[in-house]
Amino acid sequence: MSPTPVKIAVTGAAGQIGYSLLFRIAGGDLLGPDTPVQLQLLEIEPALKSLEGVVMELDDCAFPLLESVEIGSDPNVVFEGVNLALLVGARPRSAGMERGDLLEANGAIFTAQGKALNAVAADDVRIGVTGNPANTNALIAMSNAPDIPRDRFSALTRLDHNRALSQLHGRTGVPVADIRKVTIWGNHSATQYPDIFHAEIDGRPAVDVIDDLEWVENTFIPTVAKRGSAIIDARGASSAASAASATIDAAHDWLLGSQTDDWVSMAVASDGSYGIPEGLIYSFPVRTSDGSWSIVQDLEINDFSRARMDATAAELVEERDAVTKLGLI
Numbered sequence: 385m386s387p388t389p390v391k392i393a394v395t396g397a398a399g400q401i402g403y404s405l406l407f408r409i410a411g412g413d414l415l416g417p418d419t420p421v422q423l424q425l426l427e428i429e430p431a432l433k434s435l436e437g438v439v440m441e442l443d444d445c446a447f448p449l450l451e452s453v454e455i456g457s458d459p460n461v462v463f464e465g466v467n468l469a470l471l472v473g474a475r476p477r478s479a480g481m482e483r484g485d486l487l488e489a490n491g492a493i494f495t496a497q498g499k500a501l502n503a504v505a506a507d508d509v510r511i512g513v514t515g516n517p518a519n520t521n522a523l524i525a526m527s528n529a530p531d532i533p534r535d536r537f538s539a540l541t542r543l544d545h546n547r548a549l550s551q552l553h554g555r556t557g558v559p560v561a562d563i564r565k566v567t568i569w570g571n572h573s574a575t576q577y578p579d580i581f582h583a584e585i586d587g588r589p590a591v592d593v594i595d596d597l598e599w600v601e602n603t604f605i606p607t608v609a610k611r612g613s614a615i616i617d618a619r620g621a622s623s624a625a626s627a628a629s630a631t632i633d634a635a636h637d638w639l640l641g642s643q644t645d646d647w648v649s650m651a652v653a654s655d656g657s658y659g660i661p662e663g664l665i666y667s668f669p670v671r672t673s674d675g676s677w678s679i680v681q682d683l684e685i686n687d688f689s690r691a692r693m694d695a696t697a698a699e700l701v702e703e704r705d706a707v708t709k710l711g712l713i
């Protein structure tokens with residue numbers, strides 16, 4: 385008997401990220417080669433025609449795992465019974481904007497979608513937020529879905545995590561598979577803190593292998609934290625295929641588990657670990673298994689890390705205060 389199909393909602397499905405994400409999901413990259421998927425795609429009314437074209441292309445791929453595709457513009461219909469909701473749809477920033485500038489424009493979307501998920505999603509739903517500002521959008525959705533446990537919400541910092549791995553690979557030549565225990569702390573913004581003090585490169589402490597704290601502070605951290613802007617400057621549009629790939633990686637590891645000798649970065653509701661204010665959606669090192677996650681505990685935090693972890697938390701507190709004032713949470 386084939387496994388029960390998983391219902392996956394994707395919002396902003398006609399957008400740039402959607403155009404990569406949907407094909408990867410339907411091809412089995414998220415749930416593996418044995419699990420059929422049913423896609424339930426949300427778009428705003430004016431983008432539905434374009435989405436119809438994307439669905440025609442999905443049909444034309446004849447993906448064996450793709451059981452059905454439904455599209456619509458009403459989240460109360462599209463989210464019906466979904467087991468996984470990937471909230472991508474939101475306005476992207478353009479050159480010169482910070483992601484926080486999108487708070488007001490995109491905040492309202494996540495209020496309505498949080499309410500709809502609360503009303504109609506499956507009991508086991510997991511919700512991953514990619515649309516920016518991702519952490520605070522996840523906070524808004526979570527706050528508007530009081531019946532869904534808080535640990536079912538996360539925001540995407542896996543792209544930052546992958547960017548950090550790639551930069552370390554570029555510096556050392558060690559394959560990314562042999563680089564472990566990198567952490568992105570905090571906000572998916574320029575204040576994020578990519579931390580290598582616990583990382584291992586080829587089984588050795590990363591700081592010893594790199595042996596250049598000046599490079600860590602003045603090249604590695606800003607390169608990872610500002611990579612989104614660099615891509616906008618180069619491409620004239622924000623990252624899309626890499627964002628889709630990270631969205632898949634994050635959901636895959638959340639639902640199916642991550643390696644035990646490594647961890648991943650995920651922005652989740654803080655339980656106060658590492659002194660981060662309770663309830664903020666903050667990126668931590670987490671281990672995942674079977675649809676649940678737990679924050680890696682007891683890492684020693686030096687003064688260099690502490691200052692950066694607190695600065696990115698302070699930005700998230702400001703964002704939370706701003707959306708509270710706007711009445712979104």
Ligand SMILES: NC(=O)C1=CN([C@@H]2O[C@H](COP(=O)(O)OP(=O)(O)OC[C@H]3O[C@@H](n4cnc5c(N)ncnc54)[C@H](O)[C@@H]3O)[C@@H](O)[C@H]2O)C=CC1
Binds near residue numbers: 401493517544
């Ligand atoms: N967390 C991360 O690492 C990353 C996040 N992003 C963010 O992802 C979001 C999407 O990016 P792109 O696909 O490039 O943008 P895009 O503009 O190409 O697509 C966004 C889509 O969302 C749709 N949309 C707008 N409001 C909607 C609503 N209420 N319900 C459903 N769909 C709605 C639009 O019609 C559009 O088709 C942006 O906020 C972007 O900043 C992008 C890259 C990385």
Ligand SMILES: O=C([O-])CC(=O)C(=O)O
Binds near residue numbers: 611612613
């Ligand atoms: O920078 C942006 O606006 C898009 C994004 O989140 C990223 O590439 O990390």
